[in-house]
Amino acid sequence: MTGASFVLRHIRTAILLLGLLVAGCDTGDRDPATPAESFEQALASYQEGALAAARPLFVQAEQLARAQNRRDILLQTIVYQARLARDLGELKVAAARASEGALLAKQLGDFRAEASLRTLEGNVYADAGIRPAALRALGDAQRLSATFNDQTTIADAELALGDLWLQASNPVAAEDHFQRAFTAAQTASNHSSAALALSGIAEIFRLGGKSAEALNSVTQAIGLVDRSDDPVVAARLRLRLGRIHESNGNQNAALTAYRDGVNILRRERAGRRLEVQLLFRIGALYASNKRGGDARKYFGDGLEIARREGDKVAQYYLNLLVLRTDVGLMESDQRVKMRPRIIQAYSQLAAQFREILQKPGEAAAAGYVGDEMRASGDVAGASRWYATAAAADRERFLAFADPLLHQPYLEYLGVARHQSHWASALAGMLARENRVLDALTILEQHRQSELADALDGLELTLRHPTLKTKAAAVRADMFQLRLDATELSARLGSGIPDPSLVQARSELFRRLQALRSRAAAISAQYANYGAIVRADTVFMAGIQKFIPRGTTVMQHVGDGAVVHIITLNRDRHSVHTVQTAEATVRSLAQEYLRLMQDPLVYTGEGGEESVTPMTRFATVSTELYDLLVRPAENEIGRGLVVVGSDIIGDLPVHALEKQDRSGRIEYLVEYMSVDYISGWTALQFPTRPANKLRDIVAFGNPSGKNWSVDYELRDIRSFFRGADVYIGRDATWDHLKSVKADLLQIASDFRTGLTGFGVLMMSEGQATDETMEVPFEQLLQLEPSPVVVLTNQLGEGMGLGTSHAMLLRINATSDVFLNAWGADRKSGKLFSEFFFTHLANGLAPGDAYRQALLNLISTREVSHPRSWAQFFHFGVG
Incomplete structure (x- = not known):
């Protein structure tokens, strides 16, 4: 919907309708005699921005085209009705009409129209935030355009795919699409599309911290677009340029870029909604420099334009920003005095957001009411508004x-x-x-x-x-x-x-x-x-009966100035409050993960240079134990299960160091088993139990380039002679989807994809080094194995984590073992060797996992937590 006008400009419309009326009088008020005449009349209205007037004219043209079997005109009317519906925000109509038009274009053999309509359909789904559906439609457009080597439609499809992958935080895939879009647009002499492709590449460079490359790309893009030729694209490029300057800390240059964008649009009297965004960026820049008065001015200017344009979404968010700025300018005693009015203003904004279904805005405004009420000591009122915010957030x-x-x-x-x-x-x-x-x-x-x-x-x-x-x-x-x-x-x-x-x-x-x-x-x-059908109701009553005896389940809850540790076991529960700010705990967890990946820490080869970071790493480890585990020590039995929470993220709780009263320091996993689950309802999941492990299947190294993975997987036969091993060219999806196993191991490359689950690489089954991407969610097609071991064989690409384990446990897998990051290959090989040794000796999977970790800890070459703490067990017991 970007760049499209939602609202009729009243003066222009009145003039256009008057002109049509006069024209009607001149011709005896006769209707257009042919579908082509009717379509041309509708198109003229559409191109003038008179969307409301254009709609009945397009409908009339469609009726005439159907009556006279003019399928070529019919196709054009459908194309523009799909565009018009998107312009008006009628996304379902737009998607349906685009799909209908694509089918008609296919029947007519008009591949260019078919590709354009599939691109439009994909963009509509992207507007709705439904990325998988958008990807399917845009993929169809891409393949069709490439088949006929039509550079214009190739550029359109590739540009849309680049935007989609960029929104999905996958810059590698996005850059490939933007590069192809740029090449095609250049070939087709479409300077606007070429400039937008370069702008996308510039944003990827900016996000990657490559400021010089980003600046070069956007400067090249600006050179392609003459200001008077396409003012909206020219202004978008200034918006991108300003963001790059902001990232570089060059705020004066950023202000200049944003103001240039505003001036371009005002001079050409175009893109008023984009002008609002540029004014917002100027205000945000002033706000970051503590110049609240200037920030308020530009937020207010944008708000007035948004109000005149009828863009209530931008209007209400800017209203919220103005209010936040006003509150920030108040002295503390004035804020206390004005608090009732502040609460009233936030609550009114929450209601306005609610009326237009803008749930994130409603949640934000309601949350601010909760914060203000809590600050005033009204706990009951704060609870009500936090509940409103949380409920609105679940409907985002x-x-x-x-x-x-x-x-x-x-x-x-x-x-x-x-x-x-x-x-x-x-x-x-x-x-x-x-x-x-x-x-x-x-x-x-x-x-x-x-x-x-x-x-x-x-x-x-x-x-x-x-x-x-x-x-x-x-x-x-x-x-x-x-x-x-x-x-x-x-x-x-x-x-x-x-x-x-x-x-x-x-x-x-x-x-x-x-x-x-x-x-x-x-x-x-x-x-x-529950999550698959988006159930909003969860059933926590009786949850404790699913907890094995001797096991304690723990979750950490950040609450501003404090952190709560909630524990449940079979017959009791407890809450321990740690008087440490939530932000402090988050910061320590992030510092721990950063230091763990520092070569000065895990190799110790920096000599004196390594002493300080190594000491800090050990200190942070014990501090986190003291904050996250020690307060609840008396509640923990033989085993601990940690429920995922955003406050600790991917922190390996099992690797935190405990210092006892004698000064002895050991890792938590040396004291007890430590497992993980994605959420409390996972305790209720019916799963296939891993009672006896007979059928063992291993897949891996689909490219055939990593011989150590071959060796690791073949070594499984030393412990389970009947194990089936598929490596290299045999590690295909066709083989995998037919597997029925008690234990399945997949050692492959796991890479980012359009969704948070990413993709795993499998062999195409032909040449040894040819691989293909398989969406991770396709593993749900497999007969569930009680035990699944996932290993990112190269330690590159994306990390494996809670969401991957959750998806497999949804499929009734009982125990999922995975590595959350990549370390040295030796640690992966040894973990597999130790793990399967203990399984072969009769230990349950969870116990075998813990013993394998203890073996790694006692092996000098892989004794640092970076090597062994990467392995997580999602399951209970």
């Missing part, structure tokens, strides 16, 4: 946000960073009242909504014999509801008055409630599917 998938025109507000306000804050703050308050299960319910609802977002739009294979059909139906209906919701959100936020939208909003929430009831029923029967 309903909201529309243009990546160029709206998403920057969310990033600036840190909405994504604060998503867990509202749930954690509420859970912390409940924990203080010893309402432990209520606190865990809030945390689990938040976690499940995050997992649902990760799974949204993916094509998943569901295997439950009686519930898979119902679950698939709920997912399909939820997909349609999301498309309807983002369309409704876009239309509500566009400022176009339409009384029917109020009823549509009520109907949408009625449908959402009905879907949630169906999802809750599925989740109650089979907890594994």
Whole structure:
């Protein structure tokens, strides 16, 4: 929807309609006699920006084309009606019409129109935030364009794919698409598309810290676009240039770039909504320099333009920024005095965001009310507003946000960073009242909504014999509801008055409630599917009966100035509050992970230079133990299970160092077993137990380039003689998807993809070094193995983590073992050797894992935590 106008300019429309009326009088008020004449009349209205006037004319042209069997004109009317629907925020209509037009174009043999319509369809799904569907449509457009070597449509498809992958935080894939878009656009002499491709490449360089390359790319892009030729693209390039200068710390140059962009648009009287974004960036720059008055001025200027343009989304976010700036300018005593009015202003904004389905904005404003009430000592009021914020946040998938025109507000306000804050703050308050299960319910609802977002739009294979059909139906209906919701959100936020939208909003929430009831029923029967069907209800009553005796389950909850440690075991629960700021704990956890990867720390070869970081690493390790584990030591039995939380992230709790009263220091895993689960409901997952391990299957080294992986996998036969090993050219998806095993090991390259799950590499089955990408979620097609071992064989690409383990446990796998980062190959080989040795000797998988870690700790070459702490066990016991 970027660059499209949502609202009719009233004066221009009145003039156009008057002109049409006069023209009608001159011709005796006759309707266009042919489909072509009708289409030309509609097109003229559309190109003038008179969208409301153009719509009935396109409908008339379509009717005439159908009646006279003019399929060529029919195709053109469908193309422009799809574009018009997207311009007006009618995303579902736009997607449906684009798909319909693509099918007609295929019948007519018009590959260029077919490719363009598939690109449009993909962009519509991208507008709705449904990336997998966008990728499928854009992939179709890309392949079709390449088949016919049409440079114009190749550039369009590649540019859209580059934007999609960049939004998905995959710069490597994005850069490939932008490079191809640039080449095709240059060949087609499309300077605007070539400039946008270079702008995308510049953003990748900026994010990667390559400031000189970023500046060079955007400067080259600016040189391609004459200011009067395409003012909107020229202004977008100034926006990109300003962001690059900001990253370089050159704020004066950034201000100049942003102001140049504003002046270009004002001179050409174009791109008013983009002008709002440029004014916002100027205000944000002043705010970062503590110049609140100047920041408020530019936020306010942008707000007024957004109001005139009817862009309620930008208007309300800028209103929020103005309010935040005003509050920040107050002295502390003035803020206390004004607090009731501040609370009222935030609550009014929350209501305004709610009316246009802008759930992230509602959550942010409601969260600020909670913060103010908490500061005033109104704990009950704060709890209510935090609950409102958390509930709105779980419905964030309903909201529309243009990546160029709206998403920057969310990033600036840190909405994504604060998503867990509202749930954690509420859970912390409940924990203080010893309402432990209520606190865990809030945390689990938040976690499940995050997992649902990760799974949204993916094509998943569901295997439950009686519930898979119902679950698939709920997912399909939820997909349609999301498309309807983002369309409704876009239309509500566009400022176009339409009384029917109020009823549509009520109907949408009625449908959402009905879907949630169906999802809750599925989740109650089979907890594994809770996130898959986006169940908002979690069942925590009786959760303790799923905890094995002697095991303690622990979760850490950040609550501003303190951190809570919640523990549950079979028959009791406890809450321990640590008087250390949440930010301090986060900082220590991040410092630990950073130091662990520092060669001065893990090799110790820096001599005196290594002493300071090595000492600091050891200190941070014991500090984290004292903060995260020691307060609850008396509650922990023989084993500890850590529930994932954002405050500690990927911290290997099992590697934290405990210092006892005698001064002896040992790793936590040396005292007890330490395992992990993705969330509390994972305790309820029915899984295939690993009672007897007979059928062992290993896959790996699909490229054939890593002989040590071959050796590692073949070595499994030393312990399990009947093990099937597929390596090199045999490590194909066809072989993998037919596997039925008690234990499955996959040692491959795991790389980033469009979704957070990424892809794993498999052999194409032909040449030895030819590989193909398989989306990680396709592993759900496999018959579930009780035990799965995942190893990123090169230690490159993406790390494996909670989401990967969660997906496999959803599929009923009991125990998942993985490496969260890559270290030396020797540690991976030895872990496999020790692990399978203990399995062959009869130990349960969890016990074999712990013993393997103890073996690594006692092996000098791999005794540093970087080598062995990478291995995590997701499961219980």
